[in-house]
Amino acid sequence: MRLQTAFRRDVQGLRAIAVLVVMLFHACKTWLPSGFIGVDVFFVISGYIICSLIIDGKTEFSWSAFYWGRTKRIVPAYGVMLAVVSIVSALLFLPGDFLFFKRSLESAILFYSNQYFSDFGSYFAPGTYELPLLHTWSLAIEMQFYLFFPLLILFTPRKYLTCMLGVMCVTLFGYAEWSMRTQISHSDIYYSLIARVPEFLMGALVAITRVGHNWSTKVSNFVGWIGLILLAFSVFCIDEQNFPGVLSILPCIATGLLIAARTGTVSKLLSTDVFVWVGGLSYSLYLWHWPVLAFIRYYTERYELGDAGVLVFLITTFLLAWLSFRWVECPTRNSTGLLAKPMRLGALLTVIALIIIGSSALNEHIEKPLPIELTRYAPPEAICHGRIIGECLRGNRTEAIPVLVLGDSHAAQLNGFFDAVVRQENMAARVITASNCVPISGFDVDRIPEYSRADCRSQIAALAPYIDQATTIVVAAMWEWQASNSAFLHAFSNFLESTTKRNVRVVVLAQIPMFDFNPLRVRRFSELGLPIKVNKNKGWEKANNEIAEIVRRYKGAEFVDFSHSAFFAKAPFYSGTLIYMDSHHLNERGAYDYGLFSAPFMKPLFTTNH
Incomplete structure (x- = not known):
């Protein structure tokens, strides 16, 4: 059985907004001071999409189809990115820096890099802006969420589901806020699965309650503009040092409102071809944008990119994202594609593993080791x-x-x-x-x-x-x-x-x-x-x-x-x-x-x- 849900152009456009604000924030924080909330927008969208997949086919839900679908969606492009980044890191990085990379690579492969980076700290490690796999923390959280979320939805009686998810949202947002203000360090809570779960659940609540399905165009239009204004406020005005926690509710509500307002003017704006095209590339854009930035900064040893650096960043990121989308994402999503069957996917992952393993030998042979x-x-x-x-x-x-x-x-x-x-x-x-x-x-x-x-x-x-x-x-x-x-x-x-x-x-x-x-x-x-x-x-x-x-x-x-x-x-x-x-x-x-x-x-x- 193949699980699927109705394709929505406006949600695809919302993905474009999310990835673009993240990219701009990472390129230069002064452009969008709170652009990090793009990740939270992704989490809400994921909660909405995954919950829709589960409840739309609840009577015939297939565990194997669900997890195979998630694997095909995430792992191939992710693995190719890890392999390419391993090769480039092996070439560029000093042996000591490459050791830090290998540790982050191990955590990224096993999808627990959120925990690795929450504890990361060394005076002589590369700066965080030079760590090419730092961005994998959010993918780790997403994969961890997928492990338990179907259990939560399928084994909770439908009549209690909305109430339970609402209580969980309030409780976990409150826990994140309390943790930041008491004994837990900011990095611990920032990379925490528990602090991010309510963001997925906000999207799930939109799917379960079917809010917006019966709204008139006038209501959708009003709600859509409210959501867009709130999202714009979040992108510019949220303080990173006090995030996540209660403040993360703002971009989550904004995203929920934009998803619900499916027939208004804002929805039509998000559904335009350019937003839909960028939204289609959003996963690959997210995968590649940070390694490109990290390598540029490692080579130049500067955080600021300059005009030429920004141009190189944008061209390289979009080119790599398009190649990844065209030759990896599309074939693996297509049930009749080259990489659809487990054996073929296994062969691809084996090649990726060999490349990653070989990168260590490459790093050691670039130059004669110093005493x-x-x-x-x-x-x-x-x-x-x-x-x-x-x-x-x-x-x-x-x-x-x-x-x-x-x-x-x-x-x-x-x-x-x-x-x-x-x-x-x-x-x-x-x-x-x-x-x-x-x-x-x-x-x-x-x-x-x-x-x-x-x-x-x-x-x-x-x-x-x-x-x-x-x-x-x-x-x-x-x-x-x-x-x-x-x-x-x-x-x-x-x-x-x-x-x-x-x-x-x-x-x-x-x-x-x-x-x-x-x-x-x-x-x-x-x-x-x-x-x-x-x-x-x-x-x-x-x-x-x-x-x-x-x-x-x-x-x-x-x-x-x-x-x-x-x-x-x-x-x-x-x-x-x-x-x-x-x-x-x-x-x-x-x-x-x-x-x-x-x-x-x-x-x-x-x-x-x-």
Whole structure:
């Protein structure tokens, strides 16, 4: 048995609106500040379509036909996208970045990427806008919804169904709102199936109640315009930080009204050929638009696309979507098509699996692997970054009161630096750091990414007794980011004042030069024959000057700047060796060489009385 429901041109046009607002939002958030609600529009439409499929054929419902239909609809085009993205990722991505991709790929294949991305967080992972499978979270939620939804509809007596779905909607919207405002992080609830289920159910309620079926054209026209206005309001005015939850009701109601208003002016507008054509491509457009954006941004290392980037994005996305629709979606939907039978679909998926598996070998053979010390700034298991491991000492461990070093990852990268500096002088340094965080009292922990907040708080607590005992403290950080926050500048000034009053020497190290591009990516893209230009970023110099001005206010504090020294004259290289691991961190070899270079200048700062 083949399950189907009546085709509605206006609903297809509504799909076009949904995918276009998502694409524009992802291309540039300032164009449509709340364009993310396009995904919620899709969820409501899916709830409506799937519920219509089930209740229209309830007396002869076939479980196998339902799930086979969903499989044919989603999996082939999805699998082809995963295979192509795997190949491109294998070519473009650095080995470390490709590991993050493979983990996301595993979750995407098994349709649980919503859970993977809800827990995703790593300082050295690519930015989320560079993750080509981030968008699969919504498809994962949709597939998870399909698993239980037929059970809910078929095993609930019809007379109770409307009431039960209504209660579930209110309860789950309320749960999402409560969760965001209490103990659950925003990413957890944003990617949560439970928070999104009521959006599907809103569409299901429209199908079950058959609202709008008996409306006059006048009523449909009025309701349609209300729905369109409400949807436009949602696209521009909803705050992403407070979404989903109660606010997600607005685009859901808007979508429900537009589906119900099937005979009005708005319905006719949505039914025009151009909207119907884009709506037909909407699934493939959604599949391809985000990987195209992610690859453009990974290659350029910029979020902003520029005019040329936008043009490349649109042309590439629509071309890939049309190819996917024409050669994958259409054949698999057609019951007599090439890929309709399970054996043929299985053969296609086998080819896709082989391509995905082979992508790992491809990634490793693009370029000769670098020695590990050129790809990291220190062995992560041997440094006190985000946690305390042993005594956190570098150099001579018999030194009574070691130099205390603290800061964010720009201090953590100096573990090798202090090995070189203090060992030459028979001294010791205790290095305690945390990602994104300068672990001093008063640091604004809530402004940094969620994944680093707990580590920041623990390192602040761990450092407190060492700060009280220290005679010399070295502070290093990515000043370009830290100095942009007024709360940090206030906390940093208080730290300098309280510390220097206790006759403690404070040495503040300047941020090292920062590039607008990852040198390791330059190396890889050069191997691929791709053109790339590397320039030094300008913001770090301004931030260094701002921090230096603050430090000069306190007697006993000194700002030390090697950023314009001979060591960085040919950065990201020194003596012909790559010394950077990314655009703003030294690698392990670079950190040690930096220490050897700086040791003669640092010795007086650690030994001279003041």
